Amino acid sequence: MYKAKVVGAGSYAPETVLTNRDLEKVVDTSDAWITRRTGIKERRIATGGMVTSEMAARAARQALEKSGVEAGDLDLVVVGTVTPDRQFPSCACLLQEKIGARKAASMDVSAGCSGFIYALSVANNAIRCGDAEHALVVGAEVLSGVTNWSDRGTCVLLGDGAGAVVLSRTDEDTGIKAVNLRSDGSFGHLLYSVDKQCELPTLDIVPGVGEQRPFYLVMDGKPLFKKAVECLEEITRWTLDKAQVKVEELALMVPHQANIRIINALAQRLGLAEEKVYTTIERYGNTSSASIPIALAEAVNAGRLCPRDKLLMVTFGAGLTWGASLVEWSI
Numbered sequence: 018m019y020k021a022k023v024v025g026a027g028s029y030a031p032e033t034v035l036t037n038r039d040l041e042k043v044v045d046t047s048d049a050w051i052t053r054r055t056g057i058k059e060r061r062i063a064t065g066g067m068v069t070s071e072m073a074a075r076a077a078r079q080a081l082e083k084s085g086v087e088a089g090d091l092d093l094v095v096v097g098t099v100t101p102d103r104q105f106p107s108c109a110c111l112l113q114e115k116i117g118a119r120k121a122a123s124m125d126v127s128a129g130c131s132g133f134i135y136a137l138s139v140a141n142n143a144i145r146c147g148d149a150e151h152a153l154v155v156g157a158e159v160l161s162g163v164t165n166w167s168d169r170g171t172c173v174l175l176g177d178g179a180g181a182v183v184l185s186r187t188d189e190d191t192g193i194k195a196v197n198l199r200s201d202g203s204f205g206h207l208l209y210s211v212d213k214q215c216e217l218p219t220l221d222i223v224p225g226v227g228e229q230r231p232f233y234l235v236m237d238g239k240p241l242f243k244k245a246v247e248c249l250e251e252i253t254r255w256t257l258d259k260a261q262v263k264v265e266e267l268a269l270m271v272p273h274q275a276n277i278r279i280i281n282a283l284a285q286r287l288g289l290a291e292e293k294v295y296t297t298i299e300r301y302g303n304t305s306s307a308s309i310p311i312a313l314a315e316a317v318n319a320g321r322l323c324p325r326d327k328l329l330m331v332t333f334g335a336g337l338t339w340g341a342s343l344v345e346w347s348i
């Protein structure tokens with residue numbers, strides 16, 4: 018059986034920055050509360066009609082350029098997103114057209130904040146079984162367009178962005194060593210969309226945001242927090258076991274960026290040193306499916322991964338869904 022390895026990573030974050038201080042003008046909150054309870058200082062907001070597929074295309078072009086793979090050589094494009102431009106065509110098909118991935122099969126995966134790891138699993142399996150030689154895996158979201166800007170329990174957490182990786186087939190004993198996925202629909206009530214047109218405020222300080230809201234997001238933060246820590250630990254241990262890697266052998270963990278306290282609790286339970294955990298939450302907030310590939314691309318650019326390093330990516334999100342991947346880095 019073949020293996021898949023990551024050959025390039027890229028990311029895109031919109032230019033408009035929304036700080037905690039800006040949010041003090043929107044809801045009854047404070048920079049001190051948001052920083053202490055979440056670790057977030059600012060987040061990026063898509064403006065001027067920027068859609069998910071366009072951010073995905075910008076991240077994808079960067080990943081393709083780094084990988085040396087041509088868009089026309091991609092066999093598969095998989096996008097994890099809960100905020101596609103429209104119900105159909107899929108965001109992946111819109112992206113395929115934008116980057117010119119003419120011979121690819123393209124699909125979206127809906128798995129809440131776990132979308133990127135779920136998409137990675139699809140692409141990994143396609144390569145392993147020989148159906149694909151090169152695949153593009155993307156996480157991209159415009160969460161600002163589905164945020165209830167009057168709910169201080171959620172609006173301070175979310176941001177927009179996109180990240181992408183290119184996977185290629187390899188015969189070497191390296192690359193993706195394990196991908197594990199789980200879900201439990203009985204906890205769906207903790208984080209869900211209200212799918213109807215409703216009278217909610219727009220984000221007046223950034224013109225245009227929230228004007229067309231296909232749905233809005235509702236979250237019960239406290240129980241979700243507890244569940245997140247439990248599930249992240251469980252899937253991490255399972256994935257390390259499957260890949261036969263010990264915690265102390267990890268070079269880097271790139272977790273989903275939902276709350277710095279969740280990330281710290283996970284690292285503490287695993288006994289993983291703080292310097293081995295890569296975080297971007299202070300600058301981007303929670304960008305759902307995009308958070309891991311954005312952080313990964315930045316970690317690679319910052320020289321945080323060397324060939325043979327063991328990388329763990331782990332996530333948790335609406336569904337509930339959760340998942341993890343252990344990768345032996347090879348570029």
Ligand SMILES: CC(C)(COP(=O)(O)OP(=O)(O)OC[C@H]1O[C@@H](n2cnc3c(N)ncnc32)[C@H](O)[C@@H]1OP(=O)(O)O)[C@@H](O)C(=O)NCCC(=O)NCCS
Pocket residue numbers: 045046047050051054055130169170173208236237238239241242245275276279303333334335
């Ligand atoms: C949302 C979250 C940050 C809230 O933090 P918390 O410490 O659990 O806070 P609580 O919900 O218990 O609220 C504590 C108090 O802060 C208040 N509060 C909530 N949001 C606030 C805000 N933005 N600013 C100021 N106060 C706020 C609450 O109203 C509550 O006040 P009360 O004690 O007077 O009732 C946290 O629960 C969380 O991160 N949950 C998981 C989120 C997650 O993982 N989501 C995505 C999964 S992909």
